[in-house]
Amino acid sequence: MKAVIVCTSVSHGNTKRIADVMGQVLQARVVAPEQVDMAELATCDLVGFGSGIFMQNVHPQLRQFVQALPTGARRNAFVFTTSGLPALRVRPFTRPLVRLLQQKGFEVRGTFSCRGFDTSFPFKLVGGIKSGRPNGADLVAARTFAEGLRDRIGAAA
Template identity: 45%
Template sequence: MERPPLILCVSVSEGNTALVARAMAEVLRADVREPEDVDPHTLSERPLVGFGSGIFRGSHHARLRKYVERLPHVRGTRAFVYTTSGMGRSQSLPWQRSLESVLRDRGFEVVGSFSCRGFDTWLPLRIVGGLNKGHPDAEDLARAGEFAERIAEELPAR
């Protein structure tokens, strides 16, 4: 029996990314785990794997980047990338493309990416109370669910 989809999530500052991961997981009926809790050699057993974190100083969290860099080559496994950031999609897009490129090099079929604004308390912003307080909000989480629904339509029936 095929294992369910998996969403890898690094959510360390405000819990933004974990909220998005759970919204997608509910639709996909996916497991949500931190990268360190998943043997990278088991990813090929999953029909779909999501890779996500917040954007920190212009890049995915170091824990996620290190995990992806040591992935073995897979075949036939779909993947998606998701992020939260203070600037939303405009800030996340270059970093999503970078991670997507590494995943493709490892043999994953990248089927999409998702990003939304998240409450950002990076040091200079902390002084003024942060940026995007209240995000991701209900609308952001609904968009995450809709993204997951589009991906789910392409998954084989379980």
């Protein structure tokens, strides 16, 4: 199975830590949107898209990257996020990106979210929230999620 992970991690490296764990399991390169080789992306069996959450949304850089992707043949994808605050059940942070990927022809095979250290306003005033996250348990959960993807998609690839 050939995989790549497109990750935007700009504040504390929270999302990159999760991406690196998933990348090890999936034997996938982890790249920023501006580093993506479009020819490589077209040959992947699985593409991951990850971002920290900013004002209830994925980072604009990742969203713009996905919006610019050509609509094409169905490919497998997954979405993952890190955030200081929990997502609302009625509006998960991943939902808008999942819908956009589906419009682009991706079959989103799973989503993963965990908490991450957050020093955005107003949390900066108190030194941030969720210090130490993602933690060991979060990294284990990310590994388990990626193993499930590998087992489901790798067998079909």
